[in-house]
Amino acid sequence: MGLKKNILYSSFLTTSLYIFQFITYPYVARVLGVTNIGICNFAQSIVQYFTLFSMLGISALGVREIAKNKGDRRKLNETFSQLFSLNAIFTLSVLAIYVLSIEIVPQFAPYKKLLYIGGIQLFFNLFVVEWLFRGLENFKYITVRTMLIRIAYVASVFLLVRSSDDYVVYYTISVGMIVANGVVNWIYAKKYVKLFFQPLLKLTHFLKPIFYLGAQILLTSVYTTFNVVYLGMMCGDTQVGYYTTATKIENIILALYSSFTMVMMPRMSSLLASNDKKSANAMLQKSMELLFAFVFPCIIFAEFYAEHIVYLVAGAEFEGAVLPMQIVTPAMLIVGMEQILIVQFLMPGQNDREVFINSVIGAVCSLILNVLFVSKLQSIGSSIVWLVCELVVLGSALYFAKKKYSYFVFPKQIYAHILYFAPLTVVMHFMSIQNLTFWSAFIVGFALTIVYSHFVLKYGIKNQVYIEIMSIIKKELKTGSAPNKTNRYN
Numbered sequence: 001m002g003l004k005k006n007i008l009y010s011s012f013l014t015t016s017l018y019i020f021q022f023i024t025y026p027y028v029a030r031v032l033g034v035t036n037i038g039i040c041n042f043a044q045s046i047v048q049y050f051t052l053f054s055m056l057g058i059s060a061l062g063v064r065e066i067a068k069n070k071g072d073r074r075k076l077n078e079t080f081s082q083l084f085s086l087n088a089i090f091t092l093s094v095l096a097i098y099v100l101s102i103e104i105v106p107q108f109a110p111y112k113k114l115l116y117i118g119g120i121q122l123f124f125n126l127f128v129v130e131w132l133f134r135g136l137e138n139f140k141y142i143t144v145r146t147m148l149i150r151i152a153y154v155a156s157v158f159l160l161v162r163s164s165d166d167y168v169v170y171y172t173i174s175v176g177m178i179v180a181n182g183v184v185n186w187i188y189a190k191k192y193v194k195l196f197f198q199p200l201l202k203l204t205h206f207l208k209p210i211f212y213l214g215a216q217i218l219l220t221s222v223y224t225t226f227n228v229v230y231l232g233m234m235c236g237d238t239q240v241g242y243y244t245t246a247t248k249i250e251n252i253i254l255a256l257y258s259s260f261t262m263v264m265m266p267r268m269s270s271l272l273a274s275n276d277k278k279s280a281n282a283m284l285q286k287s288m289e290l291l292f293a294f295v296f297p298c299i300i301f302a303e304f305y306a307e308h309i310v311y312l313v314a315g316a317e318f319e320g321a322v323l324p325m326q327i328v329t330p331a332m333l334i335v336g337m338e339q340i341l342i343v344q345f346l347m348p349g350q351n352d353r354e355v356f357i358n359s360v361i362g363a364v365c366s367l368i369l370n371v372l373f374v375s376k377l378q379s380i381g382s383s384i385v386w387l388v389c390e391l392v393v394l395g396s397a398l399y400f401a402k403k404k405y406s407y408f409v410f411p412k413q414i415y416a417h418i419l420y421f422a423p424l425t426v427v428m429h430f431m432s433i434q435n436l437t438f439w440s441a442f443i444v445g446f447a448l449t450i451v452y453s454h455f456v457l458k459y460g461i462k463n464q465v466y467i468e469i470m471s472i473i474k475k476e477l478k479t480g481s482a483p484n485k486t487n488r489y490n
Contacts, residue, residue, distance in 0.1 A: 020150050022313065024157050025248065028170060029314035034245075036167040037314075038237030041244040043111045043171065045228035047118035050101075051125055052221050054094040057213030058087050059131050060347055061206065066135025080132060080193040086203050086210065091126045098122060107233055114171050121175040127182035129189055136192060145188075149180050212352035219359035220393075227382050230370050235378045238320075243379040245314050246324035247386070250331060280345075281409065286465050287344060288411035291336040293466040296421045297453040301445065302329045304428040308442040324383040334390045341397040346404070354400040362393040413461070420456045424449070 029037055062083050069075040102108050102115045133142050156173045160166065232240045302309060306325045310318055346355050366389045373381035401408045431445055457463040458470070 020154055021248070024154055026313050026315070028157060028161060029245065029318060031161055031164065032167050032170065033164050034241035034314075034317050034320075035237045036164055038232070038239070038241035038244070039111065040114065040167055040171045040174075041228060042232040042237060042240050043114035043118055044174070045232070046108070046111070046115060047121055049221060049226070049229065050094055050098045051122055052214075052218050054091040054122060054125065055087065055214070055217070056090050057210045057215075057217055058083055058090075060213050060217070060343075061209055062129075062131025063135045064347065066132055067137075070136055076192070077194050077196060078198075080129075081196045081198050082203050082206060083131075084126075084129065084195060085198045086206060087126055091123065095119065095122055113168060117168070117172055117175055121178045124179045124182035127186040128178065129185055130181075132189055132193065133185070138192075141188065145181070145184055149177055149184070152180070153177050209352050212356045213347070215356050215359065217359075219356075219363035226366070227370065227374075227386055231374055231379065231382045234375050239379045239382075242318065242320040243324055243382045245310065245318050245321040246328055246379070246383060248313075250325065250328050281405075284340060284345060285409070285411055285413075287340045288337070289413055289463055289465040290469075291333070291340065292411075292414060292417040293453075293457050293463045295332040295336055296417050297424075297449050299329050299332055300421060300424050300428060301449045302326075302332075304425075304432055305442055305445055308438065312442075320379065324379050327380065327383040328387055331387050331390050334387070334394050338390060338394045338397055341394075341401050345401055345408075346397065351400065351404055354404060358393060358396045358400060361396050362389050365389045365392045413463075416461050417463075420460045421453075424452050424456075427452070 032040070065079050065083065066076065069079050098119060102112055102119075108115060130142070133139075153173060153176075156176070157170065160173065161170045228240060228244060231243055303326055306322050306329070307319075310321050310325060314321065342355060342358070346358075366385060369385040369388060370382075373384055375381075377384065398410070402410075427448065428445060431441065431448070434441070436444065457466040
């Protein structure tokens with residue numbers, strides 16, 4: 001399947017997540033309230049933490065190894081069987097520790113019911129094997145399956161979650177999505193691979209890359225997932241509700257770009273394996289161009305209209321999420337650049353040691369800053385910690401990228417984007433002091449951001465990736481509306 005088509009599928013998939021989140025979260029936040037949202041998010045953060053140990057780098061390694069061997073059916077079956085066997089060993093071991101932790105850790109006692117439900121998610125995550133389909137670049141299947149399951153999820157939420165007491169039901173529905181993904185994916189995977197019993201000795205050659213990649217993911221979680229756990233233990237469920245609402249909005253927006261980096265990973269693996277330096281660097285620069293085109297308008301708009309966005313997404317009860325959101329908003333640019341360097345460059349190039357060291361730096365920074373800021377500043381402190389840690393990790397990733405690849409060039413187009421988007425901040429400030437009604441200001445600001453960004457990207461900066469995407473969309477719309485014509489992407 002062509003790269004452009006994969007990008008379109010992945011973008012559509014992530015855009016649907018964006019839409020579905022904005023359909024369900026405003027409803028759920030208002031029905032459950034900030035405290036019960038915090039309870040659900042705290043429990044989920046615990047489950048996610050144990051899931052990281054159960055996967056231990058297999059998600060990233062799987063995409064890379066499947067992409068390398070997809071042309072050889074025998075080797076593909078062997079690689080899949082070995083990785084799945086390792087994942088099964090990790091999952092069952094972690095599941096046993098997880099159940100024991102629920103029973104013996106005092107802080108887990110109030111969340112016992114949710115945590116046992118989350119254990120189902122932990123087990124079925126083994127069968128999701130999303131790394132197989134990403135490695136095969138079968139993004140059409142991923143998109144169709146995910147869309148159908150998300151539609152079922154949205155319907156279930158609106159039908160079954162009716163009061164604040166239904167937070168257990170809400171959490172169960174969320175877990176049900178993972179179960180459904182696992183069942184469907186496992187059935188569909190049989191079309192591409194066969195699972196064979198693998199002796200333990202044949203699995204050992206994956207242990208080193210799994211250690212590095214797994215450790216990298218676990219350490220990264222210290223300044224992502226662990227933030228929520230630490231905040232919940234130190235400051236309670238309400239502060240977790242504020243912080244997770246702020247970061248959820250952030251992550252929804254950033255997810256649109258994250259989908260692109262995951263599409264690019266198998267392609268970059270092939271380019272770096274063949275030592276095609278020119279194409280690899282060109283692709284990296286295009287990735288940066290796309291990022292800049294996307295995040296600069298989002299950051300500016302979100303900074304000035306954070307109160308409106310929080311109210312729209314979660315309601316007046318979540319006013320405490322406004323300042324945390326404003327603090328973490330620049331992370332869209334920072335994390336985006338970080339993803340490009342790590343997921344598209346360092347990981348595909350098998351620089352597992354450097355990725356590991358990068359994560360150690362971020363984890364140490366997070367642990368120190370969490371202790372210093374969170375107990376005093378609560379959700380605001382967690383937001384500061386996340387932003388600073390991501391900035392430190394980006395700096396480290398830039399260093400390793402330049403060190404490992406002499407042909408790596410820092411994307412100088414960032415300066416043009418800063419220059420051209422600076423006037424928009426002035427305009428937004430001017431808008432904020434006008435005597436407009438709450439929603440009138442939001443609508444005008446949103447429309448102004450879209451129009452300004454379009455003209456700047458197309459005619460000022462002349463962002464080639466943005467221009468190309470607009471051209472593709474225009475052609476697709478014309479093709480789709482024209483009768484008796486065959487779509488060239490079919």
